[in-house]
Amino acid sequence: WYIRFITLCMSNFNIPGVKHMSNSMTKRQQRIFLLFLDGLECLTSQKLSLLLNVSKKTIQNDIKILNQMIKDFAEIQSIPSKGYQLRIYNDELLNQFQETFHHEWSDFVPSNPLERAYYILGLMLKNQDFIKIDDLSDLLYIERTSISRSVKIMRECLEVYGLEIIQKTGRGLKIIGNEFRYRQCMAEYIYHKPDILVTKIGKNQKFMNALKELIFNDGMTMPERVFQNFVIHIQVQLDRIENHCFIDFRQNEIENIENEYEYLVAKDVTQLIKKYFGIDFNRKETAYLAIHIIGKKSNSTSAIESCINNQLKKEIDDIVQNMLERVNHVFHVDLHLDMYLRKAVGIHIHPMENRLKFNTYLRNPLIDFIKEKYLLAYMMSLEAWKAIALHNNYVNIEDEIGYIAIHFQYALERRKRNLSKKRVLLVNDYSIAISELLSFSILKTYRDLLVIENTISASELDNYNLLDYDCLITTVPIITQSHIPIIKVNPISTEKDLEILKEYLHFHIPYSLKDFIKSEDIYYINVESKEEVYGYIYHQEKEIQEIELSHQILIHYVRDNDNSHIVIYVLNKPILWKNKFIKVIIVLYIHMHSEEMIECIQRFLSDQRNIDMLIQSSNQQEIINYILQEKNTEP
Numbered sequence: 001w002y003i004r005f006i007t008l009c010m011s012n013f014n015i016p017g018v019k020h021m022s023n024s025m026t027k028r029q030q031r032i033f034l035l036f037l038d039g040l041e042c043l044t045s046q047k048l049s050l051l052l053n054v055s056k057k058t059i060q061n062d063i064k065i066l067n068q069m070i071k072d073f074a075e076i077q078s079i080p081s082k083g084y085q086l087r088i089y090n091d092e093l094l095n096q097f098q099e100t101f102h103h104e105w106s107d108f109v110p111s112n113p114l115e116r117a118y119y120i121l122g123l124m125l126k127n128q129d130f131i132k133i134d135d136l137s138d139l140l141y142i143e144r145t146s147i148s149r150s151v152k153i154m155r156e157c158l159e160v161y162g163l164e165i166i167q168k169t170g171r172g173l174k175i176i177g178n179e180f181r182y183r184q185c186m187a188e189y190i191y192h193k194p195d196i197l198v199t200k201i202g203k204n205q206k207f208m209n210a211l212k213e214l215i216f217n218d219g220m221t222m223p224e225r226v227f228q229n230f231v232i233h234i235q236v237q238l239d240r241i242e243n244h245c246f247i248d249f250r251q252n253e254i255e256n257i258e259n260e261y262e263y264l265v266a267k268d269v270t271q272l273i274k275k276y277f278g279i280d281f282n283r284k285e286t287a288y289l290a291i292h293i294i295g296k297k298s299n300s301t302s303a304i305e306s307c308i309n310n311q312l313k314k315e316i317d318d319i320v321q322n323m324l325e326r327v328n329h330v331f332h333v334d335l336h337l338d339m340y341l342r343k344a345v346g347i348h349i350h351p352m353e354n355r356l357k358f359n360t361y362l363r364n365p366l367i368d369f370i371k372e373k374y375l376l377a378y379m380m381s382l383e384a385w386k387a388i389a390l391h392n393n394y395v396n397i398e399d400e401i402g403y404i405a406i407h408f409q410y411a412l413e414r415r416k417r418n419l420s421k422k423r424v425l426l427v428n429d430y431s432i433a434i435s436e437l438l439s440f441s442i443l444k445t446y447r448d449l450l451v452i453e454n455t456i457s458a459s460e461l462d463n464y465n466l467l468d469y470d471c472l473i474t475t476v477p478i479i480t481q482s483h484i485p486i487i488k489v490n491p492i493s494t495e496k497d498l499e500i501l502k503e504y505l506h507f508h509i510p511y512s513l514k515d516f517i518k519s520e521d522i523y524y525i526n527v528e529s530k531e532e533v534y535g536y537i538y539h540q541e542k543e544i545q546e547i548e549l550s551h552q553i554l555i556h557y558v559r560d561n562d563n564s565h566i567v568i569y570v571l572n573k574p575i576l577w578k579n580k581f582i583k584v585i586i587v588l589y590i591h592m593h594s595e596e597m598i599e600c601i602q603r604f605l606s607d608q609r610n611i612d613m614l615i616q617s618s619n620q621q622e623i624i625n626y627i628l629q630e631k632n633t634e635p
Contacts, residue, residue, distance in 0.1 A: 025069065027115060028052055029062050033086075036076060037098075042083035047608065050551050050615055054112070070097065114576060116140065117153035121189040124154075124165075124175050125182070128243060132172035153576070161185045179240070179247050180288075184360075186236045187229075192363065199235035202228075207276040214272055218265045220293065229363050233292045234269075238279055247288045257287040257358075266290035294351070295360035316346045323384035327408075330383045330559060331376075331594050333415075341411040345404060349388070352400060356388075364399035370406065372549050372605075376598040377409035378402070379557060382545050422450040422505060425464060427474035429457050430491050438475065441493040442501065449505045467592065471504065483593070511596040513604055514628055517566040522627060524620035526572045537569060537587065551611045552583035560589035564597045570614055570623055584614045 031052060035043060045056040045063075052059070063076050063084060070076075073093035076084050088094055119140075124131055133147050140147075151173070155165055163177030163185055175182070191199070201207060208231070215222055222230060240246070249257075257263055266289040270281040281289065323345065324336045335341055355361055364370070371378050381404040385397065424442075428435045435455045443452065453469060458476050466472065471485045478486050487504060489497040527533050537556075538544070547555040552574055567587040574581035586601060588594070604610050604627075617623050 026062075028054065028112075029066055032059070032062055033066055033070075036084070036086035042079055042085045044083035046612060046616075047083070050611070052112075070094075073097065113146075113149065114153065114579075114581070116142070116146070117150040117157070118189050118193045120147070120150050121154050121157060121175075121185075122193075124173065125186045125189060126239075128175075128245065130168065130171040130174045135172070156578075157189070158185065179245060182245075183233070183236050183240060183247075186239070187232050190236075191232045199231055201235050201238065201277065202231050204276060207272070210272055210276075211269065214268055215265070218268060220262075220265060225365050226362065230292060234273070234289070237285065237288065238273070238277065241279060241281075241285065246282070247284050249284050249287055254284060254287050257290050260290060260294060262293040263287065263290040265293050269293075291358040291360055295355040295358065295362060313346075316349055317342070319349060319388060320346050322387035326383050326387045327380045330590060331380060332592055333380070333412075333595055335408075335411050335415065338411050338414065340414070341407055344407045344410075345384075348403060348407065355400070361397070361399050362403065364402040367399055367402040368550055370402045370409075371547055373602075374405055374409040375547070375555070375602045376595060377412055378405040378547065379545070379598065380408045381405040382547075384408070421448070422470040423468070424450050424452045425466070425469040425472045426452050426455040427458055427461060427472060427476065427478065428455060428491065429476045434475075434491050438489070438491060438493055442473070442498075445498055446501060446505060473501075511593065511600055513566070513600045516564060516597045516600060517568070517627065519624045519628060521565065521567040522620065522624045523567070523569045524572070524618065524623060525569055527575065530575055530577060533569070533571070533575065533585065537567075537585070546578075548577060548580045548582070549605075550580070552581055552615055553605065553611065554580075554582040554585045555588065556585060557588040557590055560591045562591060563589075564591045564594045565589050566597065566601060568614075568623075568627065570617065570620075572618070584611075 032048060035048065035051065045059045048059045049056045067076055073090035074086060074088045077087050079085055120136055123136070123139075133144055136147050137144050151165065158164060158175065158177070161177065161181040161184060163175055163181055165173050166176055167173050175185075211231070212227065215227070263286070266286050269289060270286050273279055273281070320342050321336065324334075324342070328334045328336065352362075378401065381401045384404060385401050426435065426439060428438060439452050439455060442450070450470075454464065456464065458474070458478065461478070461480070466480075466482050466484050469484055471487060472478065472482065473487045473489055475489060475491045477488070480486075485504060487500060489500070525533075525536055527536060545557050547557075549555060554577060567589070569585040569587070571583050571585070574583045576582075588598065588601065610626075613626050614623065617626070
C-alpha cells in the first residue's frame, strides 16, 4: 500500500503549451536550470560540477536533457571559451514551466547520496510507521546496501534532534522520539532540505490572505520568508494532529505560554484554521502554535535606533558585554564601545531567548552567503554565541549565529570607517620644535589620512608596542624587526618625503596570504573518512570550530599561542562532512593579526579560479606553487 500511495502522489500537473516533465526532471536538473536563471554570467561545466558535486560529464548530459525539456521556449547554449548561457525565447512559457517545480514533496527526486538520505528521512517521517528496507529499495530503484549507507547518514541527522531509528525483524525501520523534536525534524527534511516551500494549506489562497491579515491586525511583524516558515510549521502540526500524534507540555509550561500575548494571537489563528479546514486545537496544541509565533517575531532597524538612547536590561547588557569580551579575547578586535552593535545584538537576544527556551529557531535563508562573504563576522559570532551559554540542547543554531553575524559585519564596516586614518608613531631625536614642525607639515597634507598618536625619541622606542600603530615615521635610522612599515623622512620634510608618505597611505597593503602560510603547511592527503581527516590533522585534543562553505571548502579555526597562520589540506576525493561534501580543509590558527589573516584567505577564496585549482589539482607541489604565487596572494 505504501508504494501505491507514493506512486499516486507523483501525479502530473498538466500545463497547456508546456510538455510537463517535472516527474522525469531530477532535483539536480532543476538546480542547474535555476542557476542559469539566477546567473548573469556564463557557467562552465567545471563550476557546475563543483556546485552540485557531480562530474563534468554528468553536467553535460543533464544540460542535453534540459535542452530537450525547454526547447519550446529556451535553450542552454554553449559559448566557446566561456561556458554555458541560457537564452530565453518565450517568457510566458518559461514562467509556466517554472510553476511545475516543487508542487509536492513527492516530486523531489534525489540526485546524490546525501539527498537520498534526506529523501528517505522525509518518507519515514511522513509515514510514521515501520517501513521495510526492501520497500525503500524498490521505490528508489537502488540496492539494499545503498539504503544501509543512507541509514548511517540518517542516524547522524536524527541525533541532532534527539530522535532515533529503531529496527524490528519483519517490520523494518521506524523513527521514534520526542514529539516536539519530531515536528521540527519534519519541517527540516520534508520542506527545507529539499527546498520545497509549497504546503497543502499554502495552496488555499483565501486562507493565506486571511492569515496574513490576522497576523497584521494582531500587531505582529513577520517578513514574507518568516511567514512562509510559520505556514510550514502549521502544516506539520496539522499533519500530526490528523494522525493523532499530539504535543505534550507540563502544566507550568502551558501557564507560562498562556501569559504571553502571542497565545492570544495563536487562539485567533486556531479559529481561522477551524473555519477553513475543520480541525480543532486543544489547549496544548494552541500553546505549541503560540511558541512558533513567539519565535517568529522580528525586530526592525527603527527598533534598534529607538533603543540607542535607552538602556538595555542589565541581564541582557551583561550577556552582550560577555560576547564582546570573548570576541576581543580570541580575535583581538575590540568592539565594546560600538553602542549600535550592543543595542542591535541586545534587541536580537530578547526574542532569541524565547526561541532558545522553547527549542524553536528563526530560519536564515542567507546563511551560506553570510558564511562565505562575511567569514570573519561569522567566526566572531560563533565565539560570541558561546557567551550566551544557553544553546546546549538547541537545534540548528547555525541560523541564529548567521543573524548575529550580520550585526557584527555592520560593526566591522563602521570600525573600518573609523579606523581609516593610519595610526602613526613619530620618532625624532631632534628638538621638540622640529618634532612639532614635522607633525604640522605632515598633517597639513594628510590630516584626513593619518593621525600622529605619539611623538617620541629613539631611546623610548622599546617602551612602545608597535602593534598598536599602523606605521612608524622616523627622522633617524631605526634598526628593529617590525610588522609595521618604517618610513624614513628628513627632519625638515621635503616634497620627496611627502610623496613617499602618499605612496604608503594610498597604496600600501600591509598583509598578503604569504604572510600567513608557508610551503610546508600545504598538504595533499589520501583519506577515506572524516575520522581519518581528524586523525591526520589533529594529533591532540583541541577545541575546533567548523564552518562548511560551498564549493567543497571547509574552514577549521583554533586558537594558537604563537602566531596567526594557515594550514591547507587538499583531500584526494570529496568526503561527506555534516551537510556538504568537502575536498579542501583550511585550518586557521588564531592569534595576533587574525583579522588581516581572515581577510587574506577570504580574498583568495573569492576568486573562483583559485577554488577550481584547489579542487582539481592532485599534485602537492603544483598546489604549493600556485598558492604562493604573488598574483594569487595579493588583492
